[in-house]
Amino acid sequence: MIQFYHVTKSYGGPRPAVSDVTFQLKKGEMVYLTGPSGAGKSTIIKLILCAEEPNDGQILVAGRNVARLKQKDIPGLRRSIGVVFQDFKLIERKSIFENVALSLRVAGAREEKIREKTDSVLKALDIYKKKDSYPLELSGGEQQRAALARALVKEPVILLADEPTGNLDYDTTRIIMGIIKDINALGTTIILATHNRELIEMMPRRLLHIDAGVVNE
Ligand SMILES: Nc1ncnc2c1ncn2[C@@H]1O[C@H](COP(=O)(O)OP(=O)(O)OP(=O)(O)O)[C@@H](O)[C@H]1O
Numbered sequence: 711m712i713q714f715y716h717v718t719k720s721y722g723g724p725r726p727a728v729s730d731v732t733f734q735l736k737k738g739e740m741v742y743l744t745g746p747s748g749a750g751k752s753t754i755i756k757l758i759l760c761a762e763e764p765n766d767g768q769i770l771v772a773g774r775n776v777a778r779l780k781q782k783d784i785p786g787l788r789r790s791i792g793v794v795f796q797d798f799k800l801i802e803r804k805s806i807f808e809n810v811a812l813s814l815r816v817a818g819a820r821e822e823k824i825r826e827k828t829d830s831v832l833k834a835l836d837i838y839k840k841k842d843s844y845p846l847e848l849s850g851g852e853q854q855r856a857a858l859a860r861a862l863v864k865e866p867v868i869l870l871a872d873e874p875t876g877n878l879d880y881d882t883t884r885i886i887m888g889i890i891k892d893i894n895a896l897g898t899t900i901i902l903a904t905h906n907r908e909l910i911e912m913m914p915r916r917l918l919h920i921d922a923g924v925v926n927e
């Protein structure tokens with residue numbers, strides 16, 4: 711489902727952010743991408759989304775060569791991927807409901823379907839009562855759950871979650887990890903970037919460790 715072959719990405723600094731990285735993820739598999747701050751975790755997620763271009767190597771996502779995608783094909787790739795960004799990237803001038811509903815609207819879903827699916831995912835993430843609030847009116851943990859709701863509402867083939875529990879307390883983290891487990895059991899391929907070892911203990915899965923841009927299994 712996701713394949714990296716000798717991928718290097720440099721932002722122009724003294725060493726590449728990601729260096730000669732090779733790994734493969736099968737459909738339905740889940741991995742933790744672990745490693746210290748600055749190791750290159752978010753960069754790997756951005757490369758999969760085609761938000762950054764590699765300097766070298768090949769990236770295949772759902773059979774598509776990401777480096778060779780034309781600009782017009784990028785939205786198609788992103789439609790099949792749910793992303794929880796480390797900094798959430800919620801749209802400040804839209805309500806939580808509208809943030810979560812947006813991908814369904816763009817895909818042309820019917821109003822009734824949009825309401826049904828959006829309400830259901832907001833309830834599952836226990837954020838339904840904030841649906842008419844705006845992102846800046848929410849706590850960090852609430853924004854994080856809204857960001858996860860937005861990633862999940864479109865029932866993505868791939869979920870990329872960058873520190874999705876970084877702002878949550880232990881009990882909420884357990885609930886969120888339960889939801890992620892269920893989604894994985896339904897066949898979604900998942901990459902979860904984190905430096906929190908507690909998550910891994912809660913739900914052990916394959917580990918890809920990255921340090922200074924170099925990946926080790
Ligand atoms: N847009 C950018 N421009 C320049 N350098 C960048 C950029 N984004 C990331 N870097 C650098 O690339 C390296 C890897 O960053 P990245 O964000 O991938 O790390 P990370 O593992 O996600 O860290 P954290 O755990 O703190 O989120 C760091 O040295 C960082 O400073």
Ligand SMILES: [Mg+2]
Binds near residue numbers: 752
């Ligand atoms: Mg990061």
